[in-house]
Amino acid sequence: MFRRIRILLLLGVLAAAVGLTWLEQTMVRAWQIPLDVAVIPINGDGSAQATETIRALRASDFDDIGAFLERETARYGVKLSPAVQIALLPELHEQPPAPPRDGSVLKTVWWSLKLRWWVYRQSGAWLPQLGRIKLFVLYHAPQDGVALEHSLGLQKGLIGVVHAFADAGQTRQNNIVIAHELLHTLGATDKYDAEGRPVYPQGYAEPELPPQMPRHEAEIMAGRLVSAAGRLVMPPSLDQCVIGAMTAHEIDLDEGFRRRFASSGG
Numbered sequence: 255m256f257r258r259i260r261i262l263l264l265l266g267v268l269a270a271a272v273g274l275t276w277l278e279q280t281m282v283r284a285w286q287i288p289l290d291v292a293v294i295p296i297n298g299d300g301s302a303q304a305t306e307t308i309r310a311l312r313a314s315d316f317d318d319i320g321a322f323l324e325r326e327t328a329r330y331g332v333k334l335s336p337a338v339q340i341a342l343l344p345e346l347h348e349q350p351p352a353p354p355r356d357g358s359v360l361k362t363v364w365w366s367l368k369l370r371w372w373v374y375r376q377s378g379a380w381l382p383q384l385g386r387i388k389l390f391v392l393y394h395a396p397q398d399g400v401a402l403e404h405s406l407g408l409q410k411g412l413i414g415v416v417h418a419f420a421d422a423g424q425t426r427q428n429n430i431v432i433a434h435e436l437l438h439t440l441g442a443t444d445k446y447d448a449e450g451r452p453v454y455p456q457g458y459a460e461p462e463l464p465p466q467m468p469r470h471e472a473e474i475m476a477g478r479l480v481s482a483a484g485r486l487v488m489p490p491s492l493d494q495c496v497i498g499a500m501t502a503h504e505i506d507l508d509e510g511f512r513r514r515f516a517s518s519g520g
Contacts (some may be wrong), residue, residue: 259368260424261488279409279484280437282385282412282440284364284403285332287333287386288334290339290341291314291338291339291389291436292343292387292388293316293341293342293391293432294343294344294389294390294391295314295342295343295345295346296347296348297345297394298393298394301396301420303397303421304393304394304449306420307393307420307421309419310433313340314498315425315429318426319338320492322433323337324337324338324357326506327497330508332507336356346390349392350372350390353406366408366410369413370410370413373413385420386412386415387413388411389414391418391432391472392414392415392416392417392418393418393420394420395419395420396419396421397412401447405435406435407434407435407436407437407439408438408439409439409441413439414432414436415435417431428493429491430470430495431477432491433495434474435479440472440504440506441506443475445473445475446475446476449488450475450478452486456473456498456499456501457473457498458476459472459479460519461475468481468482470486470494470495471495472496473496473498473501474492474496474498474501475498
């Protein structure tokens with residue numbers, strides 16, 4: 255009897271977790287109210303440069319993310335102004351659990367659970383704040399020839415872990431990475447291959463053009479464009495990024511488009 259009660263309790267907890275995840279995703283992907291986003295800075299390498307960068311941060315440093323989302327969602331019929339409200343929270347002096355390096359499915363699932371538990375503990379609240387996207391931005395002092403670790407965004411839990419350069423000159427490109435991971439939390443998938451090249455056609459702005467033709471804009475989930483010199487480069491800012499049709503479908507902007515079509519047809 256006790257075993258049956260324990261199983262029922264576990265099933266109840268699982269059902270509640272699934273229900274909350276569904277509710278949370280429904281809330282953020284409805285595009286009826288601005289996205290609620292919290293940016294939590296972390297010193298990623300313990301450097302003095304990262305400390306100074308975090309100390310100088312202002313919420314306005316992320317304004318171009320809001321401008322990008324407002325511009326791009328409007329193209330799909332969503333008239334929200336602002337499209338996102340970004341709160342800059344105090345620096346966190348603890349780093350999130352690192353993802354497994356071997357890519358094992360079981361290890362990745364276990365790490366995902368650990369990360370969600372870690373985020374819950376950082377909140378200091380009994381109940382999670384449903385619908386809030388949490389972006390933990392780890393700042394690192396730039397080093398020649400040293401690439402940053404891969405950033406990531408989880409749809410379950412609405413969590414992003416972003417590795418960024420502790421350099422004021424990199425703010426606008428940092429915001430490209432932050433926006434990319436933010437869209438991952440809404441269900442967007444990467445549009446680049448194992449070598450980092452945009453996948454044609456969904457990873458290209460203006461996909462009707464041949465892939466080798468230079469572009470002035472990048473699909474945000476590919477993060478790269480073909481320059482006039484034929485090189486694959488990261489755009490300088492979100493001003494040169496777009497949300498492509500497939501990404502729009504993944505983050506449920508279709509509903510905004512349908513509403514616009516219905517209103518214009520009626």
